[in-house]
Amino acid sequence: MPDNETNSLEQVIMAGIDAISKTAESAADILDELVKKGSLSVDQGKALNEELKHDIKESINVATHAVQSTAVTMFVNNMDKLSPDDIARIRAKIDELENTKGEQGNE
Secondary structure: OOHHHHHHHHHHHHHHHHHHHHHHHHHHHHHHHHHHHOOOOHHHHHHHHHHHHHHHHHHHHHHHHHHHHHHHHHHHHOHHHOOHHHHHHHHHHHHHHHHHHHHHHOO
């Protein structure tokens, strides 16, 4: 895959992670402020914080899956640009993964 496409994908991934991180920080700050003001009890704040953590983990999982899917699509769409050496390395890696999975299935 050309370097500029790889860099673009990396930038998209990093932007998504940054956005999720900033959202989590802001939400945690808001919860802390509500607890301080007495709008929420400490227990309610803790419960909401745990729910927030769960939601963030779920968002990260969804985003990760979408990024992986995009990366695979980009790779497949650019396979015609691979060198014979690159194709040989990919075949070797696929063989290695298949052998590893086959050994795991026999355990």
